[in-house]
Amino acid sequence: MLEIIGLMADLQDEDKTILKGVNLNIGAGEVHAIMGPNGSGKSTLSYILSGKDGYEVTGGSATLDGVDLLDMEPDERAAAGLFLAFQYPVEIPGVGNMTFLRTAVNAQRKARGEEELSAGDFLKIVRAKAKTLHIDADMLKRPVNVGFSGGEKKRNEILQMAMLEPKMCILDETDSGLDVDAMKLVAEGVNALRSEGRSFLVITHYQRLLDHIKPDVVHIMADGRIIKTGGPELALEVENNGYADLLSEVA
Amino acid sequence: MAVAKLKSDATEARLAGMSLPAGLDVARKDASSRLMTMGLPHKRDEYWKYTDPASLTQADAPQAALFHNDEAPMFDAVDRLKIVFVDGVFDADASDDLEAEGVTITRLADVAGADIHWATELYGTLEARGQTPVARPLATLNSAFASDGVVIHAMGKVAKPINLIYLHGDTGSDVMLHSLVKVDAGAEVTLLETGPAAARFNSVLEVDVASGAAFHHVRSQGRDHERRAVTHCFAKLADQSLFKSFTLTFNGKLTRNECIIEMLGDDAVAHVAGACVGDGDDFHHDDTVFITHDALNGESRQVFKKVLRNGAVGVFQGKILVKEGAQKTDGYQISQSLLLDDDSQFLAKPELEIYADDVACSHGSTSGAIDEDALFYLQSRGVPRQTATNLLTLAFLAESLEEIADEALADDLRARLEGWMARHG
Numbered sequence: 001m002l003e004i005i006g007l008m009a010d011l012q013d014e015d016k017t018i019l020k021g022v023n024l025n026i027g028a029g030e031v032h033a034i035m036g037p038n039g040s041g042k043s044t045l046s047y048i049l050s051g052k053d054g055y056e057v058t059g060g061s062a063t064l065d066g067v068d069l070l071d072m073e074p075d076e077r078a079a080a081g082l083f084l085a086f087q088y089p090v091e092i093p094g095v096g097n098m099t100f101l102r103t104a105v106n107a108q109r110k111a112r113g114e115e116e117l118s119a120g121d122f123l124k125i126v127r128a129k130a131k132t133l134h135i136d137a138d139m140l141k142r143p144v145n146v147g148f149s150g151g152e153k154k155r156n157e158i159l160q161m162a163m164l165e166p167k168m169c170i171l172d173e174t175d176s177g178l179d180v181d182a183m184k185l186v187a188e189g190v191n192a193l194r195s196e197g198r199s200f201l202v203i204t205h206y207q208r209l210l211d212h213i214k215p216d217v218v219h220i221m222a223d224g225r226i227i228k229t230g231g232p233e234l235a236l237e238v239e240n241n242g243y244a245d246l247l248s249e250v251a
Numbered sequence: 252m253a254v255a256k257l258k259s260d261a262t263e264a265r266l267a268g269m270s271l272p273a274g275l276d277v278a279r280k281d282a283s284s285r286l287m288t289m290g291l292p293h294k295r296d297e298y299w300k301y302t303d304p305a306s307l308t309q310a311d312a313p314q315a316a317l318f319h320n321d322e323a324p325m326f327d328a329v330d331r332l333k334i335v336f337v338d339g340v341f342d343a344d345a346s347d348d349l350e351a352e353g354v355t356i357t358r359l360a361d362v363a364g365a366d367i368h369w370a371t372e373l374y375g376t377l378e379a380r381g382q383t384p385v386a387r388p389l390a391t392l393n394s395a396f397a398s399d400g401v402v403i404h405a406m407g408k409v410a411k412p413i414n415l416i417y418l419h420g421d422t423g424s425d426v427m428l429h430s431l432v433k434v435d436a437g438a439e440v441t442l443l444e445t446g447p448a449a450a451r452f453n454s455v456l457e458v459d460v461a462s463g464a465a466f467h468h469v470r471s472q473g474r475d476h477e478r479r480a481v482t483h484c485f486a487k488l489a490d491q492s493l494f495k496s497f498t499l500t501f502n503g504k505l506t507r508n509e510c511i512i513e514m515l516g517d518d519a520v521a522h523v524a525g526a527c528v529g530d531g532d533d534f535h536h537d538d539t540v541f542i543t544h545d546a547l548n549g550e551s552r553q554v555f556k557k558v559l560r561n562g563a564v565g566v567f568q569g570k571i572l573v574k575e576g577a578q579k580t581d582g583y584q585i586s587q588s589l590l591l592d593d594d595s596q597f598l599a600k601p602e603l604e605i606y607a608d609d610v611a612c613s614h615g616s617t618s619g620a621i622d623e624d625a626l627f628y629l630q631s632r633g634v635p636r637q638t639a640t641n642l643l644t645l646a647f648l649a650e651s652l653e654e655i656a657d658e659a660l661a662d663d664l665r666a667r668l669e670g671w672m673a674r675h676g
């Protein structure tokens with residue numbers, strides 16, 4: 001599904017290398033987790049995959065089902081099936097959440113040559129999905145993320161994911177800022193989307209999210225590289241011992 | 252040369268060969284002599300620091316190519332009473348009968364013959380009051396020489412909006428229209444003004460809003476690229492009255508919209524808002540607003556938004572003056588520009604002058620580019636860059652459009668804005 005080979009990237013404005021050769025291969029239907037110390041490049045990797053400005057790819061490749069991601073505009077990547085749940089969702093004053101969702105859903109349908117959803121059908125689907133995530137009508141009406149609590153923003157990300165039905169979902173610290181119940185809701189939302197044709201890359205610092213969303217593979221990222229890959233037990237090791245041992249293994 | 256001499260020369264040159272139209276003689280003569288004393292504006296005048304008035308004051312109107320507008324007429328779907336002027340000349344055939352329930356409508360040109368007392372008294376009066384503390388000579392020029400206009404007397408809740416439709420059919424037309432609106436106690440009326448009007452348009456609107464009355468004004472200045480316009484709206488508000496004015500401006504070489512409001516009765520509310528979209532270095536738009544609070548518990552809002560690209564220039568001069576004793580005044584003013592590139596410019600002069608101690612006044616002015624993070628967020632959800640930019644641009648303008656009470660009117664304006672963005676994307 002997602003294949004990343006030797007990906008290297010610099011900051012555009014500063015002389016600083018952040019990704020130093022990332023290799024990652026996520027098969028269809030798999031759930032991978034990435035853990036790693038603050039500042040190791042996890043969010044940067046997710047931004048570069050989704051096409052944010054400000055970075056320069058200096059080497060390597062990233063493909064989604066064999067299609068070169070790095071060559072596409074961010075919206076084309078989304079239409080191709082990539083989705084990023086932001087670590088820090090953006091507030092957009094003046095744009096209603098509902099308008100935003102409908103514009104996004106229909107833009108992707110159009111890009112894929114599918115028919116746009118009618119206003120009525122759209123409303124029905126959104127309401128049903130919002131309900132399972134405990135997102136009330138008021139939050140749907142308000143401007144995108146404006147005045148949302150941290151947890152509400154994260155739930156709103158999952159609602160977008162549920163509406164857009166992407167095939168490759170990247171979740172960047174979706175668990176941060178969530179209380180115990182909200183974390184369960186979000187995890188249920190994610191698990192409901194799990195299917196043979198859909199893969200997940202879950203970036204997190206904590207085992208507790210992985211208790212709910214069970215990963216097939218866990219990667220440790222440090223200083224712009226994947227330094228270790230293993231099974232779910234790797235996350236437990238991090239939870240118990242931190243990164244020190246893992247880092248010294250590599251050094 | 253001294254500015255005073257420059258101005259009196261320019262004024263003489265402008266007035267050479269012009270004679271006062273018939274009717275409203277006293278007011279016209281008074282305006283004419285006031286004009287001679289103050290002289291036409293000059294770019295060295297403080298009040299014209301950001302906008303050069305030369306093309307508005309020069310003797311002949313600069314030519315303006317006609318623009319073929321293939322959109323449906325503005326507010327087409329709204330049931331309204333249409334009054335059409337073509338290059339300032341009343342078009343009876345294209346207009347509806349000047350009759351509607353709760354209102355009398357007369358052409359300004361007929362006022363003298365009809366002996367409408369209040370109109371004779373109001374004409375030029377609010378304009379003259381609006382000359383202090385800042386002179387507005389182009390309005391005085393208008394009071395002296397306006398050829399026509401509409402005189403509206405609302406006595407009850409007027410069922411449908413009155414739409415002054417200004418068509419432009421002559422590349423050299425130089426037009427001055429002057430309209431009066433009197434809204435009786437408890438009455439309510441909506442005035443729409445649409446269209447480019449002329450190559451050079453000078454318009455004055457004097458509005459007298461009585462106790463508990465409401466006046467709604469929605470204006471759309473047409474898409475002709477080369478037109479020039481200077482407009483003044485003078486309003487006087489009695490207690491518990493409501494005044495709401497919104498202007499949307501598309502294109503135009505030069506537009507200066509002045510709005511001068513006196514809140515004379517307690518608990519009055521005045522909202523003045525505007526949105527403009529300009530593309531190109533031949534776009535210059537100026538909003539100049541002066542709101543005077545002279546009574547208790549008044550609420551005023553000024554909300555102005557400008558979208559500028561490719562060297563377009565936007566100007567905002569807005570003032571809230573709170574007189575002694577105007578306690579509990581709530582004054583708000585915001586002027587913002589969205590600069591879609593580095594070539595465009597926004598010049599703002601927000602002012603507060605307060606002589607009462609128990610008031611809440613705030614003002615703010617900002618100038619910024621599209622929020623790149625928001626743009627990326629939208630794109631990452633599959634929204635193409637241009638659509639995302641348009642969405643964010645409309646969102647930026649939203650606060651000003653929210654000032655329009657009637658949703659159908661606001662929706663039409665939003666649709667026009669979407670059209671403009673599609674054409675100028």
Ligand SMILES: Nc1ncnc2c1ncn2[C@@H]1O[C@H](COP(=O)(O)OP(=O)(O)OP(=O)(O)O)[C@@H](O)[C@H]1O
Nearest residue numbers: 011018036037038039040041042043044045054087
């Ligand atoms: N736009 C930027 N300008 C300056 N530095 C940046 C920028 N983007 C990323 N960096 C730097 O790159 C490094 C990687 O940041 P990144 O956000 O990818 O880390 P992370 O692994 O997601 O960390 P965390 O766990 O704290 O979220 C950090 O040192 C960060 O300061």
Ligand SMILES: [Mg+2]
Nearest residue numbers: 042043044087
């Ligand atoms: Mg991060």
